[in-house]
Amino acid sequence: MEQGGNGKQKGKRKSLRDSVVWITGASSGIGEAMAYDFSRMGARIILSARRTDELERVKRNCEGPEENIRIIPLDLSETDSLTGKASEAIACWGEVDVLLNNGGMSQRALAAEAEMPVIRRIMEVNFFGTIALTQAILPHFIARKSGYVIVISSVMGKIGTKYRSTYAASKHALQGWYDCLRQEMYEHDVDVSLVCPGFVKTSITLNSLTADGKTYARMGDGQSKAMSAETFSRKLIPKLEKRKAEIFIGGPEIATVWLKRLSPALLNAVLKRAKVT
Template sequence: MGPEKKVIWITGASSGIGEALAYEFNKKGAHLILSSRRPEELERVKIACENPDESVRILPLDLADTQSLNAKTKEALSMFGSIDMLINNGGISQRAYAVNTSMETVRRIMEVNFFGTIALTNAVLPHMIEQNSGHIVVISSVMGKIGTRYRSAYAASKHALHGWFDCLRQEVYEHDIDVSLVCPGFVKTNVTVNALTGDGDKYNKMEKAQKSAMPADEFAKKLLPKLAKKKEEIYIGGSEILSVYVKRLSPRLLNMILKKVQVT
């Protein structure tokens, strides 16, 4: 079944990939609940959608405030009466060597990317189990499959998502709930601008790889048909995606290559 009138809850919908997914699902006639911390940015995305009053609601939340997510889920359920798809997209990246990254920064990245994501998923799951259907989507990263310099805590948070959601997939299969882990390569968004340095400040720079990367709307267009097929693991990006396959073939070869290449 297509996304028409399906209720889709997207986190990180105020920017980048989440915003692009909102527009793409809106065009297909879905009902949307848009979440992130900044209500004014969510409002901006809402009014850029077609039929916003009828088909889009905003629900500000902070993924790091895991205690609040049960109440937020109740609110989300009251908006259209159901949740058919949860897109766990909200997240933050890192630009610092491990040795220079404070434990506070590591915990902050884990809190948003991992604990926030699994807490929200656990809050939504009882409803999906009751309705015996649902699709949980997780925007991981190529960094959920491999590791490169400057991203130790970020890669750890994304790898952790693969462990957790691979287990969950087996547990919810009998309730007709699907789990899709999505691994983008470089996508042109503010992800590096918003990334944390070792002491937790904003990195505030857009790297070259990001500037010349795939636009977010193109990424969203490529993702929708793969989600419609309920694919379990999805890779979308440029040549950096090859690293996932090289690692499968030979982790040693990938590490040899990564030690030599310039990474920003």
């Protein structure tokens, strides 16, 4: 029996092009690029983020049929609203097949200086909002004995570097939560994939929060030289079709994940000397 990383028989799964895919963080960067690829493939997509004008722009730029694209604005930090948003999403076509949890924000602050409300804000969006939205759609997936939960985590969900303590904490928390969820979902035929990108050239660093909650408003060195969101999306989608439990896409920084497993001491020695911005 041929099985992917999530254990369900391949033949029983819907292909992504035949799916309803709900994408958070669809107003820019990785989510935007994935929206274009999914719509080009013929998938029905639901675009979510806070900025409705940007979601409208993404919808206009999609190549697929207009009737295949819906918009549901949402704020991941407003967790009480997310059950209602899931009902709205299901009502679009009577079903959701894939939840792509991509919306998130980063950080540029020393751990010793980051203010607690800012720490809470990042955790609200990246962790609590993401898991609350997943909880909101899970009864639908479980009732249908079918569904696919994707989470865009990060290499920072596996290692830690300077200036990203809360961001790394939020992504490590996602790793733990979704690893547990995967085990619980086997009996319901619901798949869970954690995606760990390295650097991708998007606005993530521009939008990241400083110690006192201001926007960092500078492009990170890693991001500015990295692959585009379009390249990232094209690399990711074939891997999602296989529903692997974990997916790594990026440049040399991905090696840090393997180095941590092989020799945490050596990774620490490398990171201590590295110029991290």
